[in-house]
Amino acid sequence: MTDNLHPLVEKFMHRYENQPKHIDNGSLYAGSPMYFYCKFCGNVSDILPESYISPPSHVCEECDILKEAGILADALAAKEDGQIIQVPLRKLED
Ligand SMILES: [Zn+2]
Numbered sequence: 001m002t003d004n005l006h007p008l009v010e011k012f013m014h015r016y017e018n019q020p021k022h023i024d025n026g027s028l029y030a031g032s033p034m035y036f037y038c039k040f041c042g043n044v045s046d047i048l049p050e051s052y053i054s055p056p057s058h059v060c061e062e063c064d065i066l067k068e069a070g071i072l073a074d075a076l077a078a079k080e081d082g083q084i085i086q087v088p089l090r091k092l093e094d
């Protein structure tokens with residue numbers, strides 16, 4: 001057995017640890033685009049005009065891939081305890 005981290009989980013941790021400073025939409029001047037952040041990794045998940053109609057996405061594309069691959073729970077566990085080395089390596093389904 002290996003204690004290697006799944007590459008996607010590794011990327012997730014990298015995103016989580018390097019997330020941008022969150023913009024408070026309420027502090028922007030009128031007409032500014034609205035920024036939305038991924039509820040999992042904290043990176044930008046959507047940018048919409050102030051008068052947006054369609055609902056913003058709260059999950060970024062990368063985390064969506066994790067979700068599809070069935071390893072989002074592992075990524076979140078790694079985020080929770082910070083012991084990313086203990087997340088089991090899993091093969092991608094493809
Ligand atoms: Zn994300």
